[in-house]
Amino acid sequence: MKQIKKKILFGEYVSGVGLKKALSKKPDEVVEEVKKSGLRGRGGAGFPTGLKWEFALKEKGDEKYVICNADEGEPGTFKDRKLLMEQPEKVIEGLTIAGYAIGAKQGYIYLRGEYIYILPTLEKTIEQLKKENLLGKNILDSGFDFDIEIRLGAGAYVCGEEFALIESMNGYRGEPRNKPPFPTQKGFRDKPTVVNNVETLCFIPYILSKGAEWFKSFGTEGSTGTKLFSISGDIEHPGVYELELGVTLNEVLELVGARNPKAVQVGGASGICVAKKDFDKPISFQGLPPGGSIIVFGENRDMLKVLKNFLEFFVEESCGQCTPCREGNYRLLEGVEMLEKGECSVRYVRELLTLCDVMKTSSKCGLGQTSPNCFLSILENFKDEIIYR
């Protein structure tokens, strides 16, 4: 494992310390600590984690749920796989703390079907932690009960969207809902529910054990902490890297041994395609999207093929309920096929760019709102290669 500068998740960790600290505080104090840390969701959307917890904490009722979103499906992303395989106790500790903070007695891990081979590891860890009294009844003699069940997905990228995930867990087609109400108001079984990404939860034990201030010493002001990056493509050392937020793309590329890349897809298929001129930009919630997936394209890659691959992905993975996403992605793919055959007029390309705008503003969930990004950024950066080929 390579890393530059400081590390959190790939640094020291003693199981149970963060949880113990959390249990010594009141739930609202735990929420406060997480809020202070500035931790933002590591699934891609970047919603402040503490705030999400606070919403759920404030909801009335004693039946609440916390769910670990382990439906990592963004093309080019595999950091959660690594965390789940190698540091499952951290995920579970984070989830347990989340449960304590919002007042949930039951947690779930929604594990994507593709990761079924991680299931035994998780089950073993849960058993082990129960033996150590870090999970189950009366955790660390605090009077807090918390149990975790694993739910398997069955091959649907969109279930990574929190409402789609909840619908899937509720026993329905994994179709995102209209918001509000938010999951923290009406989620799993219609009860207040917090959904947090695997990586987000892994930071929690650290924030509790070492404090929000310590956490904030990593990263930048608006993008605190470190971040795991899944890096693949035309590079020498593909893998998962822990880097501080605010790192520039150039620094990343150097680190992973990318020789003379022509483009980098930052943030997965739903992120943006960055050309050389922007390689000096930082990756953060204010800069290039920090989703965590970085795919590097070498000099010889045909960007139209790349774009086609992304769009094929979205056409299949859209849940298909809202018009702009269901029809829009299909039209973009059709457009790419027309471009391939040299049958697409510049006028029609303009229509498609307008379509992208509309998809971004009027799709029901993040999938359709971000899927046109690849089309927009690749066309913008590689006009010659794509439109005038």
Added chain:
Amino acid sequence: MASIDICSKQELTTILERFKPQRDNLLPILNEINKKFGYISPVAMMEIAEYLDIPVAEIHGVISFYHFLSTEKKGKYIIRLCKTISCEMAGKEKIARMLEKELGIKFGETTSDGMFSLEYTNCIGMCDHGPAMLVNEKVYAKLTPEKVIEIVDELKKRGQL
């Protein structure tokens, strides 16, 4: 045909009774049945519908939403080759052709002996070790044509046992 259904009916009941009859157990139930039988048959759908008191159309609608659930009988080994970008760039195409050649079927098909189904899948999170594929619950990474031959041979041997 009928006899298969009758015997599977008991097995279905065994699976169903492990779950409380509530809607949020639908996906776990479907996963279990799909795993056990390799698909979810009309009879299974009706049994689930009865057990959870949900119209059978809704059960089928949910099944059709998930790529890993099937209403048609699949092979004993379902090979799912990742076709998403990193694996594509790492040489998925060669692997695909090799698989087709070795198995004698195209993607989307099942071998006549019911041993193998060949499918594409979207990103399986092995982008740092592409090309990669899933065979049932096992993941195979850094595939090469030679490796594919080995894996398929091994599976064929195991399948005959």
Added chain:
Amino acid sequence: MSSEMINIKIEGKEFQVEKGTTILEACKMAGIKIPTLCYHPDLTVAGICRICVVEIEGMNTLTPACAFHIERNVSIKTNSPKIRKARRINLDLLLAEHYGDCYTCVRNGKCELQKLAKDYGVDNYRFPSVTEPKYEIDNSSYAIVRDQNKCISCKRCIRTCIDLQQVGALETFGRGHGVKISTALNKPIADVICINCGQCINRCPTGALRANDPADYIWEAIDDPDKFVIIQTAPSPRAAIGEEFGYPPGTSVTKKLNAALRRIGFDRVFDTNFAADLTIMEEGSELIERLRRKIVEGDRGVKIPMITSCSPGWVKFAEHYYPDYLDHLSTCKSPQQMFGAIIKTYYAQKAGIDPSKIVTVALMPCAAKKFECNRPEMNDSGFKDVDYGLTTREMATMIKEAGIDLKDMPEEDFDHPLGLGSGAGLIFGATGGVMEAAIRTVYEIVTGKPVPFKNLDVTPIRGMEGVREASLKIENTLPEYKWLEGVTLNVAVAHGTANAKKIMDKIVKGEADYHFIEIMACPGGCLGGGGQPIPTTPEIRMARARAIYEEEKNLPVRKSHENPEIQQLYREFLKHPLSDVSHKLLHTHYTPRGKYFFVG
């Protein structure tokens, strides 16, 4: 109202709305029309077509007006370049996928997609449009035709079938661009648990769902000089068909309709209200007989509560979902079927017409009536009792096809006999009507006195509440009904099969202490039937109900048993209710069907 009021801005103007109001409702109150497509007032909100999107200040993305409940002070824009562009492009996306020429479509002129295209000035396809049908049309059902090529995936039919009616025949399959609306295992609709209520048709914005139209066959019969074509018209179509001719909802056009039907070429125009009265005679007697056997004889085999069987959608629903409770259903045929059997026996005899030459058509508010008249057991006259069930919409088209405008028609009466219906028969058209009619007759049979309600209006069971209950104490009975003295008759009324389920589940659990229950498959009862003019909304259904009750108030005969033509029929033919002839012609049996698949 004590609920919290919230200040909002729409297009810069200040408004106050109740907390929880949707933007769509707020805009409506503010006099701003927001275009909608997947939204329907009867249905759960989906927010998926993205046509009704508006801009909320401070949000990057647009918001569907139908799905956003106002909980805080928001400033809303309803007309901006961003909004217009989104609506237009989303519309273009739908149009490109929608296959079918408007002029060959049953919904031409009444299609919401067509209307939007017109309103948004669409004059070309922005995206390559489908040029060939992708799906075969499902013509399997007597009642409902599905043409997926016209489907725009708004899911209104699914929300109707699953949520509103709780039938669950239609669902979404697949995902992504490949989603489609279909049945379990993609079976023909005739082979699944569809109850033929046609509520999906009423709520489909396009022509993807329509009724199976027998008009061509009817024209053929009319044009055949050898055939004697008789039409019976149900109470609900007359309160709604005017909508197809520009009358406002709630206009009763009974007599103009009679004239139009004669102009079209029907040889006789009869009133289904007559058969409704006949149904009350039989069903009321059946109820009394069931109660007698239960109370006097202590017969445990007899099933109480008795449930009405006029609604073929409800009957099929019961056959699918409650096959073990079919003995609770009255054995009475529906008025439509009773009438068919009477026409081809009694009337044929009386009028001296060879019944094999008679073609009976039923003008019904209903899609399920088409299925009902094709049930194999409905041949008790020795012929197919009712040859064709025709919906209100289809009849309007036939009238127009004949070059007739209802507005120009004179007022004409029904033909007699079999053309006189009481007010009790008329109110069959509204939810609660059968119950009210039955109570009027049953009460009077056993006590010799009219029901103790002002103007005979049994108001406790009127209205649009999903389930309504009432109790009526029977006092001062006639000597032969002494055994009913002091009995409190508990009745219930439900409309829409979701409400029917509520009542049935009570019966299944043994928690129901009703004696008699009226169930209609369609929301609002027959006036909201699946064959009625489109659109349907709660307001429109209320207006139709008002029209029916208004008309009934002024009818000379308002109790079924006082209908002189009914009395004549019994005198001359049937002898008395539940007689052998009645049993042969007017009663039927039911078929338990698979709960999940209808096989055979």
